Amino acid sequence: MAFKLLALLLLGLCAAAADASKTKVTLYDEALCPFCRKYVSEVLAPLFENGLSDYIDLRIVALGNARKDEEGELVCQHGPVECIGNRILDCAMDLHPGQDNWFPLVLCLEDSGDFGNRTAVEECAWRSGVDAGSILECAEGPRGKELVEAAYNETWSLVPEHRWVPWVVVNDLPLFDAGDYVQAAVCLMLPEDNRPDACYVDPFPDMVLSDITPVQPRAVSQETVIV
Ligand SMILES: *[C@@H]1O[C@H](CO)[C@@H](O)[C@H](O)[C@H]1NC(C)=O
Ligand SMILES: *[C@@H]1O[C@H](CO)[C@@H](O)[C@H](O)[C@H]1NC(C)=O
Numbered sequence: 001m002a003f004k005l006l007a008l009l010l011l012g013l014c015a016a017a018a019d020a021s022k023t024k025v026t027l028y029d030e031a032l033c034p035f036c037r038k039y040v041s042e043v044l045a046p047l048f049e050n051g052l053s054d055y056i057d058l059r060i061v062a063l064g065n066a067r068k069d070e071e072g073e074l075v076c077q078h079g080p081v082e083c084i085g086n087r088i089l090d091c092a093m094d095l096h097p098g099q100d101n102w103f104p105l106v107l108c109l110e111d112s113g114d115f116g117n118r119t120a121v122e123e124c125a126w127r128s129g130v131d132a133g134s135i136l137e138c139a140e141g142p143r144g145k146e147l148v149e150a151a152y153n154e155t156w157s158l159v160p161e162h163r164w165v166p167w168v169v170v171n172d173l174p175l176f177d178a179g180d181y182v183q184a185a186v187c188l189m190l191p192e193d194n195r196p197d198a199c200y201v202d203p204f205p206d207m208v209l210s211d212i213t214p215v216q217p218r219a220v221s222q223e224t225v226i227v
Pocket of ligand 1: 114117118119120123
């Protein structure tokens with residue numbers, strides 16, 4: 001079963017000709033989904049502490065399962081505050097390009113989850129050394145709307161479609177329910193002689209390889225078509 005994922009990852013490696021030195025990791029995130037918030041703090045944050053983030057081109061697309069109603073208004077799974085939260089996240093990343101710049105801010109915002117509270121957002125901005133005013137202005141204005149629209153377009157045109165959030169895609173290949181093993185996935189993408197020490201810290205590679213859950217057959221055939 002683990003071999004299936006390994007094969008997918010190797011296919012992904014071949015497909016990722018653009019920047020062979022970095023592995024693309026994209027998290028399809030939803031501001032208030034509890035597992036997304038946990039994913040950011042427990043799975044992604046450690047990658048910034050153990051040095052693996054240097055090998056990753058990380059993107060977070062904040063929208064999640066939000067859908068448009070008949071009038072074209074966005075309906076967010078956890079209510080209107082989540083819609084604001086997604087706009088704040090998308091604006092924060094847009095205004096502070098470079099994952100090392102925006103990640104601490106996104107981590108703080110997702111940790112707090114208090115997107116409807118201006119003071120809480122200001123506190124995160126202050127802690128991350130950035131200006132909250134411009135982020136909130138973006139989130140409340142046309143730019144925030146446009147960014148979320150782009151996130152909407154991207155999220156809902158994924159092939160195969162995302163089935164839940166957090167949804168993690170590594171070099172265009174979804175990890176399905178092995179999202180927690182993104183570190184192992186990134187390590188497997190790297191040439192064996194160019195893996196940072198973090199790749200050899202328990203539980204990589206033996207335990208993780210045998211623990212990775214199989215991807216669904218339907219997805220395998222679709223991904224093969226993409227590759
Ligand atoms: C808003 O956030 C601040 C800072 O975290 C907190 O002290 C305050 O209690 C919050 N207000 C509400 C109404 O939750
Ligand atoms: C999103 O998709 C719609 C429909 O294809 C398109 O009209 C719109 O320009 C796109 N918006 C963004 C911001 O990508």
